[in-house]
Amino acid sequence: MKKIVTFILFSVINFSIFSQNSESKILQFKYHQNDNYQFNSVVEEEVKMNGRLLNHATIVNRSTISVSKVDENGRGYEKANFMTSEIFNGYPTWSENFESEYWxxxxxxxxxxxxxxxxxxxxxxxxxxxxxxxxxxxTADGYEAEDMRKLFGIPNPVKVPFTATYTYLRDEERISSDSKHEKRNLQVIQVNYSINYENPQAANSYTETLDSIMGFSNKTIWWDNEKGQIDHFDENFRIIITSLRGNVLMFTGTSKSEVTEFKRTASEAVVQQVQSKVDQLGIKDVSVKKSENGLTLSLEKIQFEPNSSNLLESEQAKLDKIAEILSGFPNDLLIEGHTARSGSEESCQILSEERANSVADYLVGKGTRKKNQIFTTGKGSRIPIMSNDTPEGMARNRRVEITILDK
Structure with missing residues (x-):
């Protein structure tokens, strides 16, 4: 009798799993006007030239995307901003941005x-x-748009076609990568493709140029079909670029990417809201303004130990209150260090970078952001807001600016 009951239970469990696995669904993107979302990828990459190691780098790829309109066919018109940055001293450095838009x-x-x-x-x-x-x-066709401007002076991206193979592996209950951290039912999709491209213009070229591109990508995507959006994905890849003169560049690495949301902050209403919060918390020598990259809080007269990047305790208390304000926004941060002019500009530059990193360290330690959500840069003494001829002017020039990134 016990064996019969066990057999029945085993059959019921198997039937339940089989039924779940057999459930069909349509997977598709879903767009909503005025949605804002962001991809952050951390890439570990090794670069070799002609078999010799050139560099091993940790790279952050940051993409912010806004859906400006949706048409009757459900297509989304997206306006995007992309940045690639290497990590130095623990934080990605702010670098060049590229804008793009597409259906x-x-x-x-x-x-x-x-x-x-x-x-x-x-x-x-x-x-x-x-x-x-x-x-x-x-299977479905896709392509890579390779940027060959620096390597070979080719102005437009080189389109490298491939055919990708997709496999719907399983469903998983996972905590979402966005700020809500909800338990979600995600579809796990494996994507594999290889590329083998020969430049049709190479044979007619008399100068060094691209000859061929080979490589592969293996991705695992955790797809949120209820949202109609990627939640996160992992990838390993290799790209081999050969020039007409026989030089070989090889890029090998892994990537981990996640999608989060962000808020638009660069409006007068949000500036007033944040300034009111600053006043309410009694934070002195802090101003709020719209800037090129978002909403900026300028911490003037910020106090460090003399000629050091070590924050005084009074400034740590100030940053505790700033962290309370920043917690209301899921966006990435840009932290810029500025110094008064003292000594050489080179020494000012180094000190400004160290002070930006010091503020970033404190905010990460408070749990305000993860390290890959903060970008840092130093401006030395090149952008004073007052003359360095007076103690008051020097105090105000010695500042750190924290921008809640809007793009």
């Missing part, structure tokens, strides 16, 4: 002008128009 369909296809360098990988993922279930496999 993207519900199945994931891009419609984008040839002039845009970013994003690099396009038409991934692409979903089948038919319902799929766990275990299903499909």
């Amino acid at each position: 993207r369909s519900r199945d994931g296809k891009f419609e984008i002008a040839d002039s845009y360098i970013m994003p690099v990988v396009r038409d991934v993922p692409i979903f089948s128009e038919k319902p799929v279930k766990i275990g299903d496999t499909w």
Whole structure:
């Protein structure tokens, strides 16, 4: 009798799993006007030239995307800003931004002008128009848009086509990567593709230029079909670029990416809201303004130990209150260090970078942000707000600016 009951229970469990695995669903992107979201990728990359190691770098790729409109076919028109930055002294440094805009369909296809360098990988993922279930496999064409301006002076991105293979592996209950950290039912999709591209213009060139690109990418995507958006993904990749003269560059690495949301902050209403909070908390020598990159809190007369990046206790108490304000925004932060002019500009530059990192360390220690959500830069003494001829002017020039990034 016990064996019969066990057999029945085993059969019921198996039937339940089989039924769950057999449930078909349509996977597709969903766009909503005025939605804002952000991709952050941390890449560990090794670069070799002609077999010799050139560099091992930790890179942060940051993409902020806004959906400006949605058409009758469910396509979203997205305006995006992309930045690639290496991590130095524990934080990614602020660097050049690239803007882009494009239509993207519900199945994931891009419609984008040839002039845009970013994003690099396009038409991934692409979903089948038919319902799929766990275990299903499909293929779809995509391409990489390789930026060859610095290497070979090619003005527009080189389009490298591939055919990707997709497999719907399983469903998983996971905590979402956004600031809500909710338990979500995610679909796990494996994506693999190889590239093998030869430059058709190379044979007619008399100067050094791109000859070929080879490589592969293996991605695992955790897809949130209820939201119609990627939650996060992992990747390992290798790209080999060969020049006409036989030089070989090889890029090998891994990437971990997650999607989070962000708020638009650069408005007069938000500036007034944050300034009121600063006044309410009694934070002295702090002003709030709109800036090129978002909403900036300028901490003037910030006190460090003499010729040092060590914060005084009084400034730590000030940063505790600043952290309370920053907790109301999920956005990444840019921290800029500024010094008064004392000594050489080179020494001012180094000190400004160290002080920006010191403030970043304190905010990370408070749990205000993770390290890959803070970008730092030093401006030395090059951007004074007052003359350095008076003690008051020098005190005000010695400042740290924290920007809640709006793009």
